[in-house]
Amino acid sequence: MNKIFAGFLVVLFLMATMSACFSDRKNENLSTDNEVLVLSDSIVNVYREQGRFIAKSSFQALSSQLTGAIQTGGISYAVSFCNIEAVPIIDSMTAAFNADIKRVSEKNRNPDNSPDAFEEMLLDLFDQNLKNSGKANDTVLLDLNNKLVYAAPIHIAPQCLQCHGLIGADISDENNSIIKKLYPDDKATGYVSGDLRGIWRIRFESIEK
Numbered sequence: 001m002n003k004i005f006a007g008f009l010v011v012l013f014l015m016a017t018m019s020a021c022f023s024d025r026k027n028e029n030l031s032t033d034n035e036v037l038v039l040s041d042s043i044v045n046v047y048r049e050q051g052r053f054i055a056k057s058s059f060q061a062l063s064s065q066l067t068g069a070i071q072t073g074g075i076s077y078a079v080s081f082c083n084i085e086a087v088p089i090i091d092s093m094t095a096a097f098n099a100d101i102k103r104v105s106e107k108n109r110n111p112d113n114s115p116d117a118f119e120e121m122l123l124d125l126f127d128q129n130l131k132n133s134g135k136a137n138d139t140v141l142l143d144l145n146n147k148l149v150y151a152a153p154i155h156i157a158p159q160c161l162q163c164h165g166l167i168g169a170d171i172s173d174e175n176n177s178i179i180k181k182l183y184p185d186d187k188a189t190g191y192v193s194g195d196l197r198g199i200w201r202i203r204f205e206s207i208e209k
């Protein structure tokens, strides 16, 4: 099937799911001659539950290790800890769940967490939904290669500000210089509580049809 057409269908599907916020809207219309792009409600529900579980478990793994590191050596130690451990923690969750797990952000600290074109579209949609309705619901959709993806917003909470808030106010000058040393291109400061920090993008490798 023509890739551009497939991409168009995915965008259509995405807009339908995001704007309907998983109301009763059905997606039966989205099928093509030789490839079926229909996601039945039951598939969406199964993968949404699985995605929620993976995102929650990954967040818990990261935040319990981070809290431990802050207790051990304060924020400066925890930043260095994160620098070394965040990627292996996410990688181990990816292996455990057989799903490709990524935290993505436009204003990122680690440039490896930058969005690709599809993820940029997701970030824009979450952003727009937040602006329009004050809410950004998690969602299940097909990416440009017809892989099932679960996406969920990541918001800034008060405990994130010491590392992602305002420099000089939330982030001490000392900690800021440690962050800058480890991440010279850091863009992940200046956030306030409630801001959209990024998204979880969980791509399922094999789809049970």
Ligand code: HEC
Binding pocket: 066, 075, 078, 079, 080, 082, 083, 084, 086, 087, 103, 104, 105, 107, 108, 109, 110, 111, 113, 154, 155, 156, 157, 159, 160, 161, 162, 163, 164, 188, 197, 198, 199
């Ligand atoms: C102790 C400092 C610290 C705290 C507290 C902290 N972070 Fe981070 N955060 C980091 C570091 C360092 C990285 C880069 C990790 C890497 O190298 O992959 C990061 C990366 C991220 C990323 C991946 C995207 C990017 O910018 O690279 C997200 C999303 C994120 N943090 C969200 C949060 C949220 C939400 C909270 C609060 C619940 C939080 N962080 C608390 C230090 C912190």
